[in-house]
Amino acid sequence: MERATLERIIDDLEAGRTPALATGDFPAFSAEAAAGNPHVGPEALDAIAASLTAADIPTFQRALRALDEGDLAWLGFKVVFDPAAAVGNVDNEVTKKYGEQGSADGEPLVFFCNDAKEIVAAREPSPRDVFQMKDVTRGPSMHNEQFDGLTWVSVPLFDQVRVVLLGASDAAAEVAALADHVGFVVTAVDYDPAYLNEDRFPAAERVLLHGGNFDELANLPGHPGDYVCVLTRGHMFDPEACVWAVQNGAHYIGMMGCAGKNSTVHDLVIDAGLTEADWDRIKRPIGLKFGAKTPAELAIAIVAELVDxxxxxxxxxxxxxRHEASLGR
Known part of the structure; x- marks a missing residue:
């Protein structure tokens, strides 16, 4: 979310104008994100924009402050497609009771919610609304489609984590798709366009190296917040990949491979100037341990670890x- 976007919306509302909300700023409403869901899409975003008034200014001001402060926070959207059902449906015998009222009203709403469960909105929500508003801290997650007549989506007010895939192996292609699906920004790096291409990595930024090797990797800027997965084809360039990740101070580094291969990589990276402490920073083998073997299974293990x-x-x-206790774990 760009600061200028929030400032423009606030300016429009203060001037009595209907702000234009673009799917580029609110990607949860893009045609790609909403594929298969008839209730969420660009038209729903237009309807929400048309519903905004000066009363919504504090919501966007709170979002602006969260952006400036680096708060773990979201802008949430109540999308109503059947007003009567949204207000009238009640909990059943399975779900926790939130009173005999469904949603507070049958109108769309933009709200702010952070991880401390602080909610800012132009209108008073019902207890049922609050239950679903708080769920944006999970994406939103399980309860956005629970009740009839409405659904909920959200846009984070913080930067997504970048996952850098060094190598365009089959496992990397599977990781790219799954990591994108769970909210990471993915960059894939390789030297061979036969492997690094749009068909295999449609949602990733693709960085094509030249020279038939990973020598140009040294010129690629890295960031301390990056999560780096060393997945070069045939493990041929794992040493260069490990050195790059360590030298750029990546938050997480994981490498695939067996103990024998990793021992060889160890010797090569030490020869390249890394220390034993640097080597110990590299998770090997990458991914959670549960018997994964195929590229798709390995991707599940790897992305599960990235999520953790x-x-x-x-x-x-x-x-x-507190979270684990709430789930009874």
């Missing part, structure tokens, strides 16, 4: 303990 690393980076030990 992201979770631990965003939430302290106390917050994680």
């Amino acid at each position: 690393v992201r979770y631990r980076a965003r939430y302290g030990e106390e917050a994680r303990a």
Whole structure:
């Protein structure tokens, strides 16, 4: 989310204008993201824009402050497609009771919610609304389609984590698709366009190296927040990939491979100037351990680990303990 986008919306509302909300700024409403869902799409975003008034200014101002402060926060959207059903449906015997009222009203709504569960909105939500509003802290997740007549989507007000795939192997292609699906920004790097192409990596930024090797990798800028997966084809350029990841201070580095191969990579990276402490920073083998063998299975193991690393980076030990306790774990 760009600061200028929020400022423009606030300016429009202060001037009594209907702001233009673009799917580029609110990608949850893009045709790609909404594929197969008739209730969410560019038309729904236009309807929400048309519903905004000066009363919504504090919501966007709170979002602007969260953006400036680096708060873990979201702009959420209540999308109504059947007003009577949205207001009238009630909980059944399985779900927790939130009173005899469904949604507070049958109108669309933009709201702010952060990880501390602070909610800012132009209108008073019902207890049922609050239950679903808080769920944006999970994406939104399980409850966005639970009740008839409405659904909920959200846009994060913080940067997504970048996953850098060094190598365009079959496993990397599977990781790219799954990592994109769970909210990572993916960059894939290789030297061979037969492997690094749009068909195999449609949602990733693709960086094509020249010279038939990974020598140009040294010129690629890395960031301390990156999660790096070393997945070069045949492990041929794993040493160069590990050196690049360590030298750029990546938050997470994981490498695929067996103990024998990794021992060879160890010797090569030490010869290249890394220390034993640098080597110990590299998770090997990459991914959670549950018997994965095929590229698709390996991708599940790898992305599951990336999700866990992201979770631990965003939430302290106390917050994680509360979350686990709430799930009965």
